[in-house]
Amino acid sequence: MNSNEDTNLEDLFTTYHQQIYHFIFRYTQDENMSYDIVQDTFIKYQKYQAEFDSTKSHIRTFLFRIAYQLTMNKLKRQNKLQKLLPFLYENKQESSIPLEDKITIRAALLKLPLEQRSVIIFYYYHDFSQKDIAEILQIPLGTVKSRLHTALDKLKKILEVGDDE
Amino acid sequence: MMNRKDIPEELKQQLNQFEVEVPEIPQKKSFLQRIANWVHTPAKNPADMFPKTATPLAIACVPVVSLLILSLPVYFIQ
Numbered sequence A: 001m002n003s004n005e006d007t008n009l010e011d012l013f014t015t016y017h018q019q020i021y022h023f024i025f026r027y028t029q030d031e032n033m034s035y036d037i038v039q040d041t042f043i044k045y046q047k048y049q050a051e052f053d054s055t056k057s058h059i060r061t062f063l064f065r066i067a068y069q070l071t072m073n074k075l076k077r078q079n080k081l082q083k084l085l086p087f088l089y090e091n092k093q094e095s096s097i098p099l100e101d102k103i104t105i106r107a108a109l110l111k112l113p114l115e116q117r118s119v120i121i122f123y124y125y126h127d128f129s130q131k132d133i134a135e136i137l138q139i140p141l142g143t144v145k146s147r148l149h150t151a152l153d154k155l156k157k158i159l160e161v162g163d164d165e
Numbered sequence B: 001m002m003n004r005k006d007i008p009e010e011l012k013q014q015l016n017q018f019e020v021e022v023p024e025i026p027q028k029k030s031f032l033q034r035i036a037n038w039v040h041t042p043a044k045n046p047a048d049m050f051p052k053t054a055t056p057l058a059i060a061c062v063p064v065v066s067l068l069i070l071s072l073p074v075y076f077i078q
Helices: A001-026 A031-051 A057-086 A106-111 A116-126 A130-137 A139-159 B009-016 B029-040 B056-070
Strands: none
Touching: A001 A031, A001 A057, A001 A116, A001 A130, A031 A057, A031 B029, A057 A116, A057 A130, A106 A116, A106 B009, A116 A130, A116 A139, A130 A139, A139 B009
């Protein structure tokens, strides 16, 4: 790798690593996993940066796509291991959430299925358009819309929020 | 198409409460750091595996009974 690529990667890391950490932490609520995936995202970017086409996509979308794929792979692996060795993992649904947050947003997000959780986090916290979300998750735009709708309805129900539109 | 304005104000306030503190993350991956993170990951309390009605005596008997069960093959070795 030459020094130009080094600088480029450093700039990208400085600009995006916090946003990527925010996404992974809100999605998994696991500090260590978020930490590892942030680093892995940029390592993977280094490997696959030739595949990035700036005329078709934005670098932010590309990086989030890598981070999302890494997170899903890691969660799948963790679920398999958790089934084999359940005593090694604490139950995130209950124990890792501070008592005062029991019925607040952190717990509510964990109650959403993974596919709905990702859509709402990208849409609300990261200001991604529905088209960008479709690109990151590699799903049709219509699916993004319906997942977003369902996720918002579920969140309203869990958090007992009324419609005030 | 759904708009951010369609999200009720109360729900927005709740969503905004989920703040995230980002730790210092070096760009380069350190194997030792990862091992340290893994070791410090909180594990599930083993006592949670027992039903809430289990008495301390019953819990204390578990290792003894387990040991007896695990040592069963030894009795069949001639």
